[in-house]
Amino acid sequence: MTLHVDIQYAVGHLSLSAQIQIEQPGITALFGPSGSGKTTVMNAIAGLIRPSKGDIQLQGRDLFNHRRHLHLPAHQRRIGYVFQEARLFPHLSVKKNLYYGHHRSLAPLAQAQCQQVIALLGLEHLMERPPRHLSGGEKQRVALGRALLSNPDILLLDEPLSALDPSRKHDILPYLERIRDEHQIPMLYVSHALEEVTRLANHIVLMADGQTHAQGTVEALQDHPTLAPLKHQLDIGTLFSGTVQHYDPVTDLTCVETKGLQWHINGNYGPTGQAVRLEVPLQYATLSTEPLGNTSTLNHLSGHIRQLDSCSITLQISENLPPINVPLPHYQQTLMALTKNQRIFVSIPAIKVLSRMSRI
Numbered sequence: 001m002t003l004h005v006d007i008q009y010a011v012g013h014l015s016l017s018a019q020i021q022i023e024q025p026g027i028t029a030l031f032g033p034s035g036s037g038k039t040t041v042m043n044a045i046a047g048l049i050r051p052s053k054g055d056i057q058l059q060g061r062d063l064f065n066h067r068r069h070l071h072l073p074a075h076q077r078r079i080g081y082v083f084q085e086a087r088l089f090p091h092l093s094v095k096k097n098l099y100y101g102h103h104r105s106l107a108p109l110a111q112a113q114c115q116q117v118i119a120l121l122g123l124e125h126l127m128e129r130p131p132r133h134l135s136g137g138e139k140q141r142v143a144l145g146r147a148l149l150s151n152p153d154i155l156l157l158d159e160p161l162s163a164l165d166p167s168r169k170h171d172i173l174p175y176l177e178r179i180r181d182e183h184q185i186p187m188l189y190v191s192h193a194l195e196e197v198t199r200l201a202n203h204i205v206l207m208a209d210g211q212t213h214a215q216g217t218v219e220a221l222q223d224h225p226t227l228a229p230l231k232h233q234l235d236i237g238t239l240f241s242g243t244v245q246h247y248d249p250v251t252d253l254t255c256v257e258t259k260g261l262q263w264h265i266n267g268n269y270g271p272t273g274q275a276v277r278l279e280v281p282l283q284y285a286t287l288s289t290e291p292l293g294n295t296s297t298l299n300h301l302s303g304h305i306r307q308l309d310s311c312s313i314t315l316q317i318s319e320n321l322p323p324i325n326v327p328l329p330h331y332q333q334t335l336m337a338l339t340k341n342q343r344i345f346v347s348i349p350a351i352k353v354l355s356r357m358s359r360i
């Protein structure tokens with residue numbers, strides 16, 4: 001077990017009751033409306049506030065246990081915390097900022113690993129600069145580096161991109177992806193932006209009114225009533241996690257398997273076995289009640305309608321696969337005279353699947 005949180009805390013109008021279990025590396029998003037208690041949870045994990053009940057464990061170590069009157073001080077928790085603003089020491093160079101946590105760490109990172117982190121974040125050429133001569137994105141990269149150099153057991157990221165303009169945000173996302181892919185460190189990531197979450201996170205914890213009310217993989221929770229309308233509003237397709245089967249340089253197509261389904265996507269998405277997340281724009285799929293025959297479209301599914309809702313249908317592709325939700329307005333369901341248990345054929349061009357894809 002990596003992180004276990006089961007706490008209660010009351011402050012102002014907030015009555016917090018949070019249960020979180022993170023057992024995997026990668027990024028877990030803490031997602032919910034403003035004021036739902038996300039930062040308060042992060043502060044409790046970091047030891048900046050003391051919950052009134054419950055317990056917190058990290059890598060099997062007790063950080064907080066109300067019954068046993070245990071509340072480990074923040075500097076003994078081995079936690080890296082990155083905030084909305086970089087909070088660098090203005091009078092110290094980038095190098096001194098980076099090594100600040102390292103020098104105080106209980107288990108400092110070896111020098112070779114420090115150099116790897118500095119290279120991963122592209123900071124080598126900035127080492128002697130004072131923070132005032134850095135862009136917002138560079139400051140956040142230094143803040144990430146400072147947290148990683150302290151060799152934490154978990155990285156807490158509280159909206160680390162929200163103070164950046166869109167292009168800086170875009171610049172820093174690949175660095176977060178590299179930390180996720182190249183370090184085994186678990187990360188808890190607060191964000192309001194579902195696009196960021198679907199790109200970065202493999203797990204998600206949903207919060208509302210001070211309560212954690214659902215958690216699981218992003219794929220499993222994507223049709224949750226909290227997320228489905230946002231996904232629709234942002235025109236985000238259906239997410240599938242899968243594995244690269246092979247890449248064909250002649251056609252420039254990658255074949256990806258997602259739990260029994262095969263997809264063809266344009267471009268090269270890494271070696272065989274590479275874990276990927278596909279975003280399939282099922283909202284733009286062509287649906288028919290007959291097989292389409294000889295078509296130029298490369299991705300085909302067929303399944304039986306299990307449910308018809310006002311703006312989507314639920315398809316059962318096969319016995320051993322979870323049902324798939326395909327957005328389809330009610331008037332189109334009526335035009336096609338769709339009924340329960342009817343067989344439906346779905347096709348999506350390879351180029352459309354390519355359009356939104358990130359590694360997980």
Ligand SMILES: Nc1ncnc2c1ncn2[C@@H]1O[C@H](COP(=O)(O)OP(=O)(O)OP(=O)(O)O)[C@@H](O)[C@H]1O
Pocket residue numbers: 011012013014032033034035036037038039040041
């Ligand atoms: N020390 C405090 N005194 C009074 N109220 C507080 C205190 N700390 C937090 N709160 C209240 O608790 C609620 C949750 O705050 P918190 O910052 O955890 O929410 P959040 O989900 O992180 O919000 P946001 O997404 O806007 O950052 C808010 O209504 C906030 O005003």
